[in-house]
Amino acid sequence: MIPPGAPIVTAAQMRAAEEAVFRREPQEDVMERAGAAVAREVSRFAQGAPILVLAGPGNNGGDAYVAARLLKAAGHDVAIAASGEPGTGAARAMHGRWDGEVGSLYQARPRPVLVDGLFGTGLSRPLERGIAPVLAELVAASRFSLAIDLPSGLATDTGADLGAPRGISATLALGALKPAHVLDKGLERCGHVLLADIGIPVESQWRSVARPQLAPPGARAHKYSRGLVVVVEGDMPGAARLAAHAAMAGGAGYTVLASAGDTGGGPDALVRQRIASGDDLADFLTETRIGAVVVGPGLGRDRRAEGLLKAALNANLPLILDGDALTLLGKSAAAWLQRRTAATWLTPHSGEFDRMFEGAEGDKITRTLMAAAEARVTVIHKGADTVIATPRGEVRVLSRASSWLSTAGTGDVLAGTLAAQVAGGNKQAAEAAAWLHARAAALAGPAFIADALPMHLPQAISECL
Ligand SMILES: NC(=O)C1=CN([C@@H]2O[C@H](COP(=O)(O)OP(=O)(O)OC[C@H]3O[C@@H](n4cnc5c(N)ncnc54)[C@H](OP(=O)(O)O)[C@@H]3O)[C@@H](O)[C@H]2O)[C@H](O)CC1
Numbered sequence: 001m002i003p004p005g006a007p008i009v010t011a012a013q014m015r016a017a018e019e020a021v022f023r024r025e026p027q028e029d030v031m032e033r034a035g036a037a038v039a040r041e042v043s044r045f046a047q048g049a050p051i052l053v054l055a056g057p058g059n060n061g062g063d064a065y066v067a068a069r070l071l072k073a074a075g076h077d078v079a080i081a082a083s084g085e086p087g088t089g090a091a092r093a094m095h096g097r098w099d100g101e102v103g104s105l106y107q108a109r110p111r112p113v114l115v116d117g118l119f120g121t122g123l124s125r126p127l128e129r130g131i132a133p134v135l136a137e138l139v140a141a142s143r144f145s146l147a148i149d150l151p152s153g154l155a156t157d158t159g160a161d162l163g164a165p166r167g168i169s170a171t172l173a174l175g176a177l178k179p180a181h182v183l184d185k186g187l188e189r190c191g192h193v194l195l196a197d198i199g200i201p202v203e204s205q206w207r208s209v210a211r212p213q214l215a216p217p218g219a220r221a222h223k224y225s226r227g228l229v230v231v232v233e234g235d236m237p238g239a240a241r242l243a244a245h246a247a248m249a250g251g252a253g254y255t256v257l258a259s260a261g262d263t264g265g266g267p268d269a270l271v272r273q274r275i276a277s278g279d280d281l282a283d284f285l286t287e288t289r290i291g292a293v294v295v296g297p298g299l300g301r302d303r304r305a306e307g308l309l310k311a312a313l314n315a316n317l318p319l320i321l322d323g324d325a326l327t328l329l330g331k332s333a334a335a336w337l338q339r340r341t342a343a344t345w346l347t348p349h350s351g352e353f354d355r356m357f358e359g360a361e362g363d364k365i366t367r368t369l370m371a372a373a374e375a376r377v378t379v380i381h382k383g384a385d386t387v388i389a390t391p392r393g394e395v396r397v398l399s400r401a402s403s404w405l406s407t408a409g410t411g412d413v414l415a416g417t418l419a420a421q422v423a424g425g426n427k428q429a430a431e432a433a434a435w436l437h438a439r440a441a442a443l444a445g446p447a448f449i450a451d452a453l454p455m456h457l458p459q460a461i462s463e464c465l
């Protein structure tokens with residue numbers, strides 16, 4: 001579980017926020033609050049077991065000295081092992097307030113509870129060879145382990161693994177989340193992510209996904225005001241039907257399946273429109289009451305598919321592109337999409353993303369932001385860590401959705417869920433759809449198939465009213 005709606009900042013942004021606070025209060029006071037937050041979490045889990053606190057050379061270590069002192073004062077059996085002398089003024093001050101022994105990290109004996117205060121946002125290179133195995137051993141031998149701010153060995157801004165141990169029980173993020181808490185290896189290394197407010201105001205356009213605030217339809221609502229969604233069917237009708245079903249269960253007022261022939265199947269409330277070609281679709285999409293168009297699920301990649309995609313791109317309507325539409329766009333995605341005036345959402349998985357935006361470098365947040373800015377669209381870059389980025393630089397990250405979502409058709413359901421939010425006029429449609437889709441998966445329990453997901457959307461919606 002990741003704290004919802006929490007700001008996400010890079011190491012440099014966190015340092016800047018800290019510096020602003022240090023201009024009006026001593027750094028030691030902030031470090032006391034950081035250490036106290038660590039001590040509170042550790043004492044919740046320690047249940048009287050002996051505690052080993054690891055202290056590194058910087059302020060992460062400084063937090064560790066504070067936590068150790070407070071835990072000892074509260075009656076816990078605490079030992080400290082340091083990787084070296086404290087190297088910052090604040091850390092030295094906190095080291096000075098510790099009245100017990102400080103052992104060496106390399107001779108430390110394992111204890112049931114471990115606190116990792118070796119490195120935090122100041123980690124700038126892979127853990128030195130001597131440290132990584134010692135830390136890994138101490139974590140493995142502990143019953144409960146808590147990382148201060150970050151597991152030591154995790155790159156703050158990318159989540160890349162610089163020697164971090166596996167098996168940390170929980171990580172207490174200080175002041176704000178960092179990308180490492182929500183991306184990539186961080187997902188496997190941080191354990192339960194907790195967030196401590198230590199009085200450092202943080203502004204960020206990047207946040208973890210929060211549960212959306214939704215509203216029931218007004219008394220005068222009708223099927224058009226709740227949103228007319230058109231899903232374009234292609235080669236594989238099942239995929240488009242899944243998206244249509246999700247749009248209906250996800251709150252759309254009226255869903256139309258634009259298909260070449262009557263492929264049957266799907267709810268009776270699903271309206272069918274015979275569309276044989278791109279020209280037919282172009283005519284149909286002149287209907288200005290349409291709130292969202294979905295193209296891609298099961299579209300296929302033949303000439304008819306190309307014609308349908310082109311008609312949708314040229315229509316001045318909110319458009320959601322998924323699956324085969326993204327493959328057909330390929331490297332020319334940005335060129336095609338920049339020309340559009342109506343809003344557009346892309347829902348690629350990593351393979352589709354890499355094919356469309358092969359020039360994007362760096363971590364997943366950076367690359368998704370670049371793609372959104374270049375194509376002037378909102379990108380929902382799916383994965384174990386789903387990153388949503390808008391052309392205005394907003395980022396939402398959803399991590400740790402059910403791993404059972406790794407089954408065919410769940411992407412079609414996301415596209416339909418998104419269409420319902422777009423057609424319903426939700427200004428945070430992408431974040432809402434990501435949350436609803438993940439919540440429906442959690443409600444569906446283990447081993448669900450994509451067809452089961454839409455029926456959990458109403459319950460997910462009810463939790464947002
Ligand atoms: N977020 C907050 O509100 C607060 C955070 N605090 C804590 O401070 C750390 C960040 O502290 P910092 O001193 O910047 O750095 P670290 O403690 O993470 O790292 C210590 C130093 O270690 C050196 N270093 C970097 N990588 C390695 C490595 N692989 N092996 C050995 N040494 C390494 C580096 O110095 P160099 O000069 O050697 O590069 C680091 O400076 C933050 O995470 C919080 O825990 C404060 O409490 C204030 C409030």
Ligand SMILES: [K+]
Pocket residue numbers: 060116117118119120147148149150151152
């Ligand atoms: K740490």
